[in-house]
Amino acid sequence: MTDFDYDFFVIGGGSGGVRAARLAAGLGKKVGIAEEYRYGGTCVIRGCVPKKLFVYASHFSEAFEDAAGFGWRVGETHFDWQTLIANKDREIARLEGLYRKGLSNAGAEIFDSRAELVDAHRVRILSTNRIVTADKILIAVGGRVNGADGLEGQELTISSNEAFHLETLPRSILIAGGGYIAVEFANIFHGMGVETTLIYRGTEILKNFDMDLRRTLHRTMEEKGIRILCEEVISKIVRSADQRLDVTTSGAKNLKIDQVMLAIGRIPNTDGLGLEAAGVETDSHGAVVVDEYMRTNVDNIFAVGDVTNRIQLTPVAIHEAMCLVETAFKDNPTSPDHDMVATAVFSQPEIGTVGLSEDAAMKQFDELEIYSATFRPMKHTLSGRQEKMITKLVVNAADRRVVGAHILGPDAGEMAQLLAVALKAGCTKDDFDRTMAVHPTAAEELVTMYQPTYRIKNGERLD
Template sequence: MTDYDYDLFVIGIGSGGTRAARVAAAHGARVAAAEEYRVGGTCVIRGCVPKKLLVYGAHFAEDLMDARRFGWDVPADCKFDWKTLTGNVFEEVDRISKAYNTTLDSHKVEVINERAELTGPNSIRLASGREVTSKYILIATGARPHIPTCPGHEFGITSNEAFHLESVPKRILIAGAGYIANEFAGIFHEFGAKVTLINRSDQILRGYDEQIRDRLLQISMMKGIDFRFNAKFEGIEKQADGSLKVSMSNHAPIEVDCVMFATGRVPNTENLGLDAAGVELTEKGAIRVDEDNRSSVPSIFAVGDVTDRIQLTPVAIREGQAFADTIFGNKPTRVDYHCVPAAVFSHPQMAGVGLTESQAKQKYGSVKVYVSDFRPMKNVLAGRNERALYKMICDGETNKILGIHMIGPEAAEILQAAAVAVKAGLTKDAFDQTVALHPTMAEELVLMK
């Protein structure tokens, strides 16, 4: 390896790149990592971390209202200040980003705050003009929000800019029906915005269990969020008063104060010199990799959202760990993508692991479905008419659990433990034999019939 400047050069210091760089360095490799923006990547800087903090802030709207039923004298004119919340969120983002830097520094990873591009299978050119070589190169540049090409698209924002709005828009239109769209719909609604969500198809959250997502749609509509289905963007026109007039197919135009695109994410593979290095891409522009994260070029690897696998932070971290252990730790490791849990931090939360009911029926034919449809105790006393729904899908012959899906308060926190049981291949009998922890919402998992 001494023929190269480094043993490993990482392009992109997000969650996956950070883990790979740190672990490789711990195994004794000489590591450098380049980041053109800020250390931390999408999750820390403009994704799951700041968004989850907004979700926490938004929940107080309902919690303060419910508190009156629990004896608290909450003033009717209780006010919310967007700047206070976002200012504190940015402070936390800064803290975590600095922690990432500290971790890399403590492992003697050279952090280069410049854009890096490939010039060959083992060579990199930095924005400053400096050229370096490395035996192995890891691409971990993540993905970015997709922006439709309709007329006036420049007037819209994405989730990246949503955190930096000067104030909560009075009327916001969100395009998309995936987890980002539904999460921000709940956030802005709780902060007092009139939210309209439009989607090109007639479904939200495709890929999640149908009964669970239908429940979210019902609750969201009951809260006052508007949905327009089979609506394709035709154009955005800025009005004299600064408002935006949005035209769409199959529906009348609508005037709003902000348009947010949440229509998917695009791998960051442009202008990285991948062509020069001979790296193959998929039809969607992602880096094509094998089970060991290796691209079509033996010395170049990729992890995280820049590939065509599961776009989740914990998955990217596992991929980074597996890469470093395999290449530098003499410990061949591959990521198991079976039974990866996922959550939507909507209002209320959705979470699921394993096969949905329809997927299980297609694969196994005979399945048993156990359901608990209940009103959480807190909602009962608060006078909130919102019901939770838990589902367990089992093999009809063996009763092995194939999937668990839920919607309700703290669904993601509850599912994390339940996901272990699904991953371990437990049966419904194991849940039946477990004593309920009362009174909790989670006890419904062991009481379903």
């Protein structure tokens, strides 16, 4: 087959799919893109963007408390959930419109429909049952929330998807999970005045993050009033006569809750996509298997983003899409660099991190130097808030290269983005030491920790 309806057809209108479609169309390629829900994908519609708006909203309760120490008298406050939801919905609609406009202006043809592979070059548009052909195809359908198979009463729960559209704010909520989505929503709901409990099967929240930050955030959340149950799971949920939820845990606890939210991970959204018909290989988790250039085992079919289950972050999907366009349409094979990817947890306090945790670095390097400072940031001094901030650098002693940077505290995510440039460039601890501090800031601690807090040699800590 040499005559195709499209040079490039994209299945999935999230951040990665939209970027690839827009760039390819901008090169003059005939591009089609199909999305069954709303353009913008998980991040814009039901993920990062509305979540960050909720995070901002939840901060005000503490900001009102802190204001008194700075001389402000704040009167009686009232939080209106419906106002937040309405304003959030307007912003999401605006952003979706921008995604559509960008595609249209570039010349891509937009389909508001689910699409499925028929074979390696044919795609079925389900809304019309039309079959189109394409020279190259991109799978960018992202991920979906993971349910708790076998949980009695699972139908009584919500996921993060529904949390953005609740008609009323619950008086109490139980959130199952210990990853960043669960932790962030625990802080969000607590900040909005909801009695919040977090339940997690692991020994400590935020697996794979640096342990010092995990433990300190855990402690701080509990001090705020968030109840955290580790090494426990939900065993059963039933609706009681008063319409509340009776929850039994594996630790034989009985909780009376208004809402239960499951945040136990996300899985590739590949069911019913026609991958088998096209001969596209998937792994045991259902993720599309790709090589370093985002190519599947079928030469003309590519995949980017969460559907490949590598690094589930929006900027990663966007970067992969840009590399894909270079490879597929510019005769410039380009592979994304997944090393030193910064990330943030918008908890309260916030986490920003890039590179290796202390535990991960111990597995790669014989000797480490750990530089760490724990202090109360200046913005908390007059307010009387006792929250601590942590700045931490993990250094390979052999060449002095900084291989990990971790921050817990206000604006940690913003700092992590800038630190990522330094670590990506291979900066050493000596480079940090030569850098002048900006005073007074919390970030200055990153360039004023001149002596290691402790060393680690062959896995053993040397104080």
